[in-house]
Amino acid sequence: MSIVERQRKHVFFPWSAQAEASSIEIESAQGVYFNIIGGLKVLDFSSHVFNACLGHSHYKIKDALAEYAQRALVPLPNGIYEERALLGENLARITPDAQFTGLTKSFICLSGAEANENAIKMAQLVTGRTKVMTRYRSYHGATLSALQYSGDYRRMPFDGMVNGIVRIPDFCTSQARPESLELLEELILAEGPETIACMLLEGVVGANGVYLPIKNFWLQVRNLCDKYGIILIADEVMSGFGRTGKWFAVEHFGVTPDIMTLSKGLTAGYAPLGAVIVNEKIASYFDHNKLWCGLTHYAHPLSCTVANAVIKAIEEEHLVDNSFQRGQELARGLQTLKKEMSFITDVRSIGLLAAIDLGKSSVNSGPFAKHRTSASNYAAQKLQNAFLKNGLYCVVRFDTVLLAPPLIISAKEIEEGLSKIRKTLTQFFS
Numbered sequence: 001m002s003i004v005e006r007q008r009k010h011v012f013f014p015w016s017a018q019a020e021a022s023s024i025e026i027e028s029a030q031g032v033y034f035n036i037i038g039g040l041k042v043l044d045f046s047s048h049v050f051n052a053c054l055g056h057s058h059y060k061i062k063d064a065l066a067e068y069a070q071r072a073l074v075p076l077p078n079g080i081y082e083e084r085a086l087l088g089e090n091l092a093r094i095t096p097d098a099q100f101t102g103l104t105k106s107f108i109c110l111s112g113a114e115a116n117e118n119a120i121k122m123a124q125l126v127t128g129r130t131k132v133m134t135r136y137r138s139y140h141g142a143t144l145s146a147l148q149y150s151g152d153y154r155r156m157p158f159d160g161m162v163n164g165i166v167r168i169p170d171f172c173t174s175q176a177r178p179e180s181l182e183l184l185e186e187l188i189l190a191e192g193p194e195t196i197a198c199m200l201l202e203g204v205v206g207a208n209g210v211y212l213p214i215k216n217f218w219l220q221v222r223n224l225c226d227k228y229g230i231i232l233i234a235d236e237v238m239s240g241f242g243r244t245g246k247w248f249a250v251e252h253f254g255v256t257p258d259i260m261t262l263s264k265g266l267t268a269g270y271a272p273l274g275a276v277i278v279n280e281k282i283a284s285y286f287d288h289n290k291l292w293c294g295l296t297h298y299a300h301p302l303s304c305t306v307a308n309a310v311i312k313a314i315e316e317e318h319l320v321d322n323s324f325q326r327g328q329e330l331a332r333g334l335q336t337l338k339k340e341m342s343f344i345t346d347v348r349s350i351g352l353l354a355a356i357d358l359g360k361s362s363v364n365s366g367p368f369a370k371h372r373t374s375a376s377n378y379a380a381q382k383l384q385n386a387f388l389k390n391g392l393y394c395v396v397r398f399d400t401v402l403l404a405p406p407l408i409i410s411a412k413e414i415e416e417g418l419s420k421i422r423k424t425l426t427q428f429f430s
Contacts, residue, residue, distance in 0.1 A: 029056030064309035108299035112237035112263030113141025123198035193228035203249025206238035241265030245324035245351030
């Protein structure tokens with residue numbers, strides 16, 4: 001029995017009907033490429049699941065893992081470990097700062113979903129309120145509660161299982177009208193600000209289409225949260241650690257949230273880890289009030305070791321700057337593709353996070369599902385497979401191609417990726 005057959009028999013594939021699940025058998029990987037068994041070399045233009053920001057087989061991470069493996073510690077949740085202390089210091093140093101409101105103290109968990117759930121618990125404990133405001137065009141994780149706090153189609157099989165969620169329209173995106181922000185305050189007043197613990201927003205809308213906020217959106221949200229005593233949580237799980245050309249997406253908008261949640265790029269995909277980092281005011285609340293949060297593998301030193309090595313690599317290799325520079329090249333290339341191809345209806349990007357919207361052309365009626373209200377994604381999967389056959393890995397969801405190359409990518413590799421996109425779309429729509 002082959003390894004594929006063995007795994008299919010005994011291990012579930014995520015987000016799939018098991019009989020229809022697609023899989024990739026990777027033989028090796030290096031830098032921005034991975035090799036599929038059979039000989040196909042693939043340019044990873046999505047950083048796997050938007051997490052492999054240092055690419056594959058990065059020597060600094062391999063060295064860090066090897067060094068920690070010699071210790072082989074089984075940690076205690078409340079134990080004292082150098083790796084934990086250093087990561088807390090590193091996160092306090094690199095996250096956005098503002099006088100008296102800088103982010104200073106971290107709760108370290110194992111995933112982005114856990115980070116968002118614990119951030120919400122903290123906000124509810126501090127405020128004594130229960131409601132959570134999120135937006136429809138959002139994704140905050142795959143656990144039961146995190147799916148409910150999300151707005152996209154993946155919540156639907158479990159809708160209604162978590163109470164106290166107030167979903168707001170997608171007037172936060174670049175397609176919205178500025179006056180829509182007035183509606184946000186009306187919604188807060190209608191719900192009762194005294195009942196709303198927090199507002200949970202992605203730094204930039206990620207998996208739901210890379211939508212950039214309208215001008216002054218974050219600033220006005222910050223002001224509204226301050227006005228009504230609502231804790232502002234920035235979900236930087238996907239948009240953090242240099243992905244957008246700054247360490248964190250909210251830095252583009254001049255705002256410091258009360259709480260920030262992190263994962264994915266935190267360990268560059270080499271180990272499971274998530275983090276909740278809070279400001280001094282929230283941190284001090286728990287000096288004499290119990291923090292009702294904890295995990296068996298809390299702040300596992302192995303994962304903390306990786307995170308510290310990742311932060312060091314990003315700094316030493318100037319990868320935030322590289323993300324910005326390569327992002328400019330990617331943006332120009334996508335604009336060129338849009339001019340060339342009538343079936344591209346829009347392109348959007350910020351740093352090395354980008355999206356291509358697909359629609360109808362003169363030779364194609366447009367097979368893509370436009371509305372994200374169904375798990376039916378046949379055409380998108382077909383296009384994603386077409387990209388893979390041409391040696392490019394990227395995620396296609398409904399009518400949108402999502403791009404997130406590793407931060408280590410070169411200008412030549414950006415051009416290679418754009419060339420493969422042009423080739424694949426031309427073939428697909430011909």
